[in-house]
Amino acid sequence: QQQVKQSPQSLIVQKGGISIINCAYENTAFDYFPWYQQFPGKGPALLIAIRPDVSEKKEGRFTISFNKSAKQFSLHIMDSQPGDSATYFCAASYSGGTSYGKLTFGQGTILTVHP
Amino acid sequence: EPEVTQTPSHQVTQMGQEVILRCVPISNHLYFYWYRQILGQKVEFLVSFYNNEISEKSEIFDDQFSVERPDGSNFTLKIRSTKLEDSAMYFCASSEYAGGTDTQYFGPGTRLTVL
Numbered sequence: 184q185q186q187v188k189q190s191p192q193s194l195i196v197q198k199g200g201i202s203i204i205n206c207a208y209e210n211t212a213f214d215y216f217p218w219y220q221q222f223p224g225k226g227p228a229l230l231i232a233i234r235p236d237v238s239e240k241k242e243g244r245f246t247i248s249f250n251k252s253a254k255q256f257s258l259h260i261m262d263s264q265p266g267d268s269a270t271y272f273c274a275a276s277y278s279g280g281t282s283y284g285k286l287t288f289g290q291g292t293i294l295t296v297h298p
Numbered sequence: 299e300p301e302v303t304q305t306p307s308h309q310v311t312q313m314g315q316e317v318i319l320r321c322v323p324i325s326n327h328l329y330f331y332w333y334r335q336i337l338g339q340k341v342e343f344l345v346s347f348y349n350n351e352i353s354e355k356s357e358i359f360d361d362q363f364s365v366e367r368p369d370g371s372n373f374t375l376k377i378r379s380t381k382l383e384d385s386a387m388y389f390c391a392s393s394e395y396a397g398g399t400d401t402q403y404f405g406p407g408t409r410l411t412v413l
Contacts, residue, residue, distance in 0.1 A: 217401075226302070226389050226404030227341060243323060272341060284393055284402060285354055288341040 189289025206273035302405035321390030
């Protein structure tokens with residue numbers, strides 16, 4: 184019930200291409216869906232986040248698409264750059280009840296962008 | 299830019315020994331978290347802490363684990379008697395607000411190796 188499933192495990196894209204990472208969740212109480220970017224040796228850093236009252240959010244080259252009925256959300260990276268090479272985690276949390284911000288993470292996607 | 303710091307960056311210990319991992323959250327933040335990431339796996343929630351008490355904990359956070367805010371700036375995770383399976387990267391995070399929709403800022407992590 185609490186799981187967030189992420190795919191693919193790894194992704195190789197050419198510079199300038201579009202990277203797409205997908206996540207699916209089960210718990211309909213989730214109401215906050217952030218994406219985190221992690222470089223080797225660093226902690227996860229928030230990239231972009233969405234709430235379920237909107238279907239899409241765009242920040243620069245990064246876009247989250249959200250499908251509430253399908254319980255799926257995805258990250259699109261336009262014009263992918265070698266500097267985008269990192270591990271990407273989707274996550275989910277809920278704000279009701281006794282929750283104090285516990286993030287449930289997906290398994291992670293290792294993105295490699297070739298020059 | 300304010301950041302979460304963690305010490306040490308790498309801790310090696312013998313099985314059965316006690317370890318204390320230290321974190322300095324962002325100064326005006328009120329909510330604190332510990333997560334862990336076993337090599338190659340997803341980031342997992344351990345515990346959240348607010349107002350000097352545990353708010354929520356996962357099933358991983360058993361009696362061997364404890365957290366403390368010994369002063370106004372530090373937040374610690376203690377593992378009383380380490381096991382081989384405790385080997386992981388431990389991340390501290392903090393947020394200004396809770397409720398599951400505020401940004402959690404992660405530290406760089408402490409890599410714990412139990413021999």
